[in-house]
Amino acid sequence: MSKLIVQKYGGSSVANVKKINQVAERIVSYARKKNEIVVVVSAMGDTTNELISLAKEINPQPSEREMDMLISTGEQISSSLLAMALHKKNYDAISFTGSQVGIITDVYHTKARILNIETKRIKDELQKAKIVIIAGFQGLSTHQEITTLGRGGSDLSAVALACALGADVCEICTDVEGVYTADPRIVKEAKKISYITFDEMLELASRGAQVMHKRAVEVAKKFNIPLHVRSSFSKKEGTIIMKKTSYIEEPIVRGIAFTEDEAKITVCNLPDKPGVAALIFNELAQNRINVDMIVQNVSHRKITDISFTVPKTNLLKTIKVSKRIAERIGAEEVLIDEDVTKVSIVGVGMKSYHGVAASCFSVLAENKINIEMISTSEISISCILRKKDGKKALKALHKEFELDKIKSRS
Amino acid sequence: MSKLIVQKYGGSSVANVKKINQVAERIVSYARKKNEIVVVVSAMGDTTNELISLAKEINPQPSEREMDMLISTGEQISSSLLAMALHKKNYDAISFTGSQVGIITDVYHTKARILNIETKRIKDELQKAKIVIIAGFQGLSTHQEITTLGRGGSDLSAVALACALGADVCEICTDVEGVYTADPRIVKEAKKISYITFDEMLELASRGAQVMHKRAVEVAKKFNIPLHVRSSFSKKEGTIIMKKTSYIEEPIVRGIAFTEDEAKITVCNLPDKPGVAALIFNELAQNRINVDMIVQNVSHRKITDISFTVPKTNLLKTIKVSKRIAERIGAEEVLIDEDVTKVSIVGVGMKSYHGVAASCFSVLAENKINIEMISTSEISISCILRKKDGKKALKALHKEFELDKIKSRS
Numbered sequence: 006m007s008k009l010i011v012q013k014y015g016g017s018s019v020a021n022v023k024k025i026n027q028v029a030e031r032i033v034s035y036a037r038k039k040n041e042i043v044v045v046v047s048a049m050g051d052t053t054n055e056l057i058s059l060a061k062e063i064n065p066q067p068s069e070r071e072m073d074m075l076i077s078t079g080e081q082i083s084s085s086l087l088a089m090a091l092h093k094k095n096y097d098a099i100s101f102t103g104s105q106v107g108i109i110t111d112v113y114h115t116k117a118r119i120l121n122i123e124t125k126r127i128k129d130e131l132q133k134a135k136i137v138i139i140a141g142f143q144g145l146s147t148h149q150e151i152t153t154l155g156r157g158g159s160d161l162s163a164v165a166l167a168c169a170l171g172a173d174v175c176e177i178c179t180d181v182e183g184v185y186t187a188d189p190r191i192v193k194e195a196k197k198i199s200y201i202t203f204d205e206m207l208e209l210a211s212r213g214a215q216v217m218h219k220r221a222v223e224v225a226k227k228f229n230i231p232l233h234v235r236s237s238f239s240k241k242e243g244t245i246i247m248k249k250t251s252y253i254e255e256p257i258v259r260g261i262a263f264t265e266d267e268a269k270i271t272v273c274n275l276p277d278k279p280g281v282a283a284l285i286f287n288e289l290a291q292n293r294i295n296v297d298m299i300v301q302n303v304s305h306r307k308i309t310d311i312s313f314t315v316p317k318t319n320l321l322k323t324i325k326v327s328k329r330i331a332e333r334i335g336a337e338e339v340l341i342d343e344d345v346t347k348v349s350i351v352g353v354g355m356k357s358y359h360g361v362a363a364s365c366f367s368v369l370a371e372n373k374i375n376i377e378m379i380s381t382s383e384i385s386i387s388c389i390l391r392k393k394d395g396k397k398a399l400k401a402l403h404k405e406f407e408l409d410k411i412k413s414r415s
Numbered sequence: 416m417s418k419l420i421v422q423k424y425g426g427s428s429v430a431n432v433k434k435i436n437q438v439a440e441r442i443v444s445y446a447r448k449k450n451e452i453v454v455v456v457s458a459m460g461d462t463t464n465e466l467i468s469l470a471k472e473i474n475p476q477p478s479e480r481e482m483d484m485l486i487s488t489g490e491q492i493s494s495s496l497l498a499m500a501l502h503k504k505n506y507d508a509i510s511f512t513g514s515q516v517g518i519i520t521d522v523y524h525t526k527a528r529i530l531n532i533e534t535k536r537i538k539d540e541l542q543k544a545k546i547v548i549i550a551g552f553q554g555l556s557t558h559q560e561i562t563t564l565g566r567g568g569s570d571l572s573a574v575a576l577a578c579a580l581g582a583d584v585c586e587i588c589t590d591v592e593g594v595y596t597a598d599p600r601i602v603k604e605a606k607k608i609s610y611i612t613f614d615e616m617l618e619l620a621s622r623g624a625q626v627m628h629k630r631a632v633e634v635a636k637k638f639n640i641p642l643h644v645r646s647s648f649s650k651k652e653g654t655i656i657m658k659k660t661s662y663i664e665e666p667i668v669r670g671i672a673f674t675e676d677e678a679k680i681t682v683c684n685l686p687d688k689p690g691v692a693a694l695i696f697n698e699l700a701q702n703r704i705n706v707d708m709i710v711q712n713v714s715h716r717k718i719t720d721i722s723f724t725v726p727k728t729n730l731l732k733t734i735k736v737s738k739r740i741a742e743r744i745g746a747e748e749v750l751i752d753e754d755v756t757k758v759s760i761v762g763v764g765m766k767s768y769h770g771v772a773a774s775c776f777s778v779l780a781e782n783k784i785n786i787e788m789i790s791t792s793e794i795s796i797s798c799i800l801r802k803k804d805g806k807k808a809l810k811a812l813h814k815e816f817e818l819d820k821i822k823s824r825s
Binding site: 022063082085089151 | 432435436466469470472473474477478480481482484485487488491492494495496498499500502503509510512514515559561
């Protein structure tokens with residue numbers, strides 16, 4: 006039976022003419038089966054970064070509105086080229102910008118949120134049996150301006166389109182074969198995960214797994230759109246991200262994320278009284294700094310320390326803001342530690358199993374790895390470690406939870 | 416008094432970051448005087464050609480609709496970068512695509528014609544004292560598709576905007592200092608022309624002078640918008656193109672154009688009866704081939720030859736079409752000659768002076784240059800010569816009509 010399929014191809018999948026032709030061939034293999042196909046593409050390879058560099062060379066603090074005018078061209082280029090590649094294979098295709106197709110967003114340039122998608126133009130073209138190609142990562146604001154959606158924007162475009170069109174499938178086609186139990190570049194025994202829940206994927210994504218961005222998974226979860234993360238250049242089944250997996254023998258831990266992109270900040274010797282933590286984190290939030298883990302020490306004589314982690318990209322701003330607050334609240338000093346790593350184990354099974362945390366900490370202890378911060382959620386445990394211990398910890402945990410023994414679909 | 420100024424900057428004027436900054440500085444020098452400024456930009460340097468090559472690598476016959484999607488990004492990039500450069504100099508600026516600003520065209524992709532310009536958004540931004548930057552060469556069709564305007568498209572955008580906005584001045588800023596009496600790369604005595612009429616400029620442009628494209632001059636003439644062609648990187652006055660010049664001692668010949676971009680086709684021994692020429696040129700027109708000069712030989716025994724010239728870019732198509740017609744009408748053969756050059760002398764003064772043609776032919780004869788085809792209009796005489804004679808003819812004619820002795824404005 007014919008289906009409505011939304012497919013997203015990332016930048017590395019359309020990085021050059023050869024790859025664009027391969028992607029076109031892949032799309033054709035679906036079109037031959039009389040499916041209706043909507044394709045979302047990212048900009049070719051490094052185009053976006055090159056445009057950003059060019060902008061910063063001209064103006065180190067470019068206007069966000071003009072930035073969107075500039076970088077939205079990247080996806081327009083790849084979309085039109087993909088349409089031409091499909092024409093060459095005698096398939097009818099038509100490319101659109103986000104503005105043309107009515108992907109309506111709010112007015113926050115470079116990080117806009119999708120408000121609505123007008124599907125008429127897409128449906129009209131599908132009706133004419135055309136393959137519809139849409140520039141990802143971009144939209145049109147309610148002020149009639151070109152906007153971009155920020156990191157993971159093309160994934161988000163695909164998910165939102167799948168939702169608006171009521172697609173049967175939303176495929177995220179990328180340069181890896183799916184979601185793995187750990188980064189296969191570090192843990193060579195890492196296995197591809199066949200099925201994973203939205204919540205687990207969200208945890209993995211926010212803990213450092215780069216295969217999919219959190220925002221797209223959030224939207225997919227909200228509207229219950231199953232996602233299929235798979236390779237752009239192989240027919241192998243990838244990872245299906247869905248509401249609930251129904252495998253009988255689900256492993257307790259589903260995956261382990263790993264990141265070196267965060268830094269640890271400690272505000273030392275601050276008065277332990279109500280409102281102090283609120284003051285710090287409100288101020289950080291107002292400065293749009295995303296705080297991840299937070300740990301407050303046990304208080305001694307009404308004096309305590311607060312440690313938290315932030316993305317290294319926000320580090321300079323965080324230091325500035327933290328020092329200002331520290332002075333205001335009479336804290337002694339602000340310590341910055343960039344030499345840390347974060348390892349997180351994730352799995353919905355965890356909450357109903359005792360001893361996962363204990364196993365985790367034991368394994369690290371056996372390997373003489375010191376844990377500096379711990380944070381737990383319903384479905385994850387994250388530990389901040391010395392950077393030098395990160396990869397050793399990742400491998401040890403992967404083995405402990407027997408992730409090397411799970412079976413992937415072909 | 417403050418003026419509304421439309422300025423167009425060509426691709427070589429915004430080819431890199433340094434030049435974009437220089438153009439920004441030039442714009443600022445006008446903005447400081449409280450002028451209202453609308454800037455039209457071309458794509459950076461060779462961007463358009465690079466995009467076209469990329470497209471042809473994917474599909475040797477790319478769809479024109481997708482071609483427009485692709486190449487319109489070039490001007491969007493340069494516009495936004497120029498806006499950023501102006502922001503850096505603390506001037507408020509905003510960039511727009513042709514679609515955003517309502518440059519409405521017909522539906523003929525890659526060669527669209529401007530039908531109308533909705534000026535509201537531009538006027539609103541000028542009202543807010545912003546410098547308005549508009550991506551040249553592009554528009555939005557009545558079918559809501561992105562279109563491009565073909566060769567000389569950015570000049571056309573500028574002229575049409577100047578017209579729609581009722582601008583006081585329309586400057587065409589380019590990599591030369593104005594219009595010259597002949598190509599200064601060939602004739603080193605060539606002089607910059609201070610004033611020239613629309614008609615003369617049209618003749619020069621269609622006879623090979625590359626400084627401005629014919630279509631833009633046609634529109635400027637139609638709406639009587641004086642154009643100032645000048646250097647992007649110097650304060651020198653350039654050439655003003657206007658309805659009527661009022662110099663007392665106008666030279667008879669104003670400029671000499673030269674081109675090697677045409678080929679000569681001869682259809683030999685065809686029956687000299689009514690309708691044959693119409694048949695040939697109708698068929699060529701239907702194939703969108705632009706014929707320039709046409710000469711029909713004096714008939715002998717009801718048999719004649721017809722020669723005409725076409726741009727070399729259309730040569731293959733022309734040969735195909737001509738051979739088909741030749742066969743149909745019983746002509747003997749079709750001769751192709753690419754080894755020709757065309758030299759044209761232009762000047763509104765010519766029509767009221769006797770002997771210009773005679774002087775022209777005498778000079779060529781004195782230099783032993785054979786004339787193969789001649790065509791004259793009210794204000795021009797064009798000759799097709801052997802390619803090897805072209806530059807010699809250009810120099811001799813430039814001297815004969817004393818173009819090396821005219822005085823330019825500073």
